[in-house]
Amino acid sequence: SQQGEEDPQALSIQEGENATMNCSYKTSINNLQWYRQNSGRGLVHLILIRSNEREKHSGRLRVTLDTSKKSSSLLITASRAADTASYFCATDAAQFYFGTGTSLTVIP
Amino acid sequence: AAGVIQSPRHLIKEKRETATLKCYPIPRHDTVYWYQQGPGQDPQFLISFYEKMQSDKGSIPDRFSAQQFSDYHSELNMSSLELGDSALYFCASSFGGLPSYEQYFGPGTRLTVT
Numbered sequence: 001s002q003q004g005e006e007d008p009q010a011l012s013i014q015e016g017e018n019a020t021m022n023c024s025y026k027t028s029i030n031n032l033q034w035y036r037q038n039s040g041r042g043l044v045h046l047i048l049i050r051s052n053e054r055e056k057h058s059g060r061l062r063v064t065l066d067t068s069k070k071s072s073s074l075l076i077t078a079s080r081a082a083d084t085a086s087y088f089c090a091t092d093a094a095q096f097y098f099g100t101g102t103s104l105t106v107i108p
Numbered sequence: 109a110a111g112v113i114q115s116p117r118h119l120i121k122e123k124r125e126t127a128t129l130k131c132y133p134i135p136r137h138d139t140v141y142w143y144q145q146g147p148g149q150d151p152q153f154l155i156s157f158y159e160k161m162q163s164d165k166g167s168i169p170d171r172f173s174a175q176q177f178s179d180y181h182s183e184l185n186m187s188s189l190e191l192g193d194s195a196l197y198f199c200a201s202s203f204g205g206l207p208s209y210e211q212y213f214g215p216g217t218r219l220t221v222t
Contacts (some may be wrong), residue, residue: 033211042215043151044199088150101150 006089006102007033014107019076021102024069030092032065033072037101043088044093046074081108110135112201120220121189127166129184129217130160133201139163140182141211142174151198157182191222 007022014053023032034046049056049065049072056063076083087100113132121127133140142154144167153166157176168174171189176182180201186193196218200211 035213043200043213045212 006033006087008102010103010105012107013079014104015079015081017040017079019079019083019104019106021087021104023072023074025069025072025089025091029067030061032072033090034063034072035060035088035090037088051090052082070085076104079104079106081106112212114197114199114214114217116217117215118218118220120169120222122192122222123190125190125221126188127186127219129186129197129219131182131184131199131201131214133180133182133199134212137201137203137212138180139202139204140176140180141200141202142168142182142184143200145196145198145216146192147195149195154184171188186219192222194219194221 007024011019011021013019025032029051031048031050033048035043036046037043047056047058047061047063049063054065060077062077063072063084065072072089074087082102085105086103088101112134114128119127131140131183139156139158141156141185143151144154145151154168154172155162155166155174157174160176160178172184172186174182174184182199184197198213198216200213202211
């Protein structure tokens with residue numbers, strides 16, 4: 001499968017802690033994107049990192065990309081209860097492939 | 109700012125019926141993607157269109173067809189509906205015709221087949 005695979009599948013942390021989610025993929029990519037999805041709701045684009053970038057920041061989000069290891073990580077700092085959602089990574093390759101998602105629960 | 113619009117938001121159909129889902133991309137976006145997300149599943153790419161032509165095809169059943177119109181909106185037609193077609197159907201739009209451009213997702217249409 002060319003889909004991204006997120007790790008861990010589920011993560012539960014206390015509010016204020018940092019949350020780190022990892023994603024691995026199998027094929028060469030032009031970019032990797034992270035999305036969040038609240039239960040039963042639409043996908044929200046978080047951040048895009050291109051294959052020639054190693055790290056990118058956006059607010060409380062920090063994304064890294066290691067193309068040699070075909071992996072990416074998403075760090076959410078100072079988590080809030082509102083960050084509770086499923087987080088997906090998606091790679092483009094020839095099509096747009098989504099991983100299986102990490103379910104993040106932030107406990108107030 | 110204008111977002112991707114999908115209609116209807118909810119749809120209930122019976123087995124063997126037909127359904128049509130509509131997607132209105134962000135203004136000036138020329139590329140539309142359709143995804144299917146079953147309960148507890150990750151989104152699966154179905155099909156995409158660029159400048160009114162099919163640009164890529166994923167795991168779309170033969171019972172489904174789609175097209176993009178001159179105003180860039182797209183419709184996904186689903187015939188002979190099966191229980192397994194019950195899912196959230198997302199449309200996304202982008203500019204430039206390549207999946208490497210940022211995609212903006214609509215809120216989804218929840219289809220329930222009974």
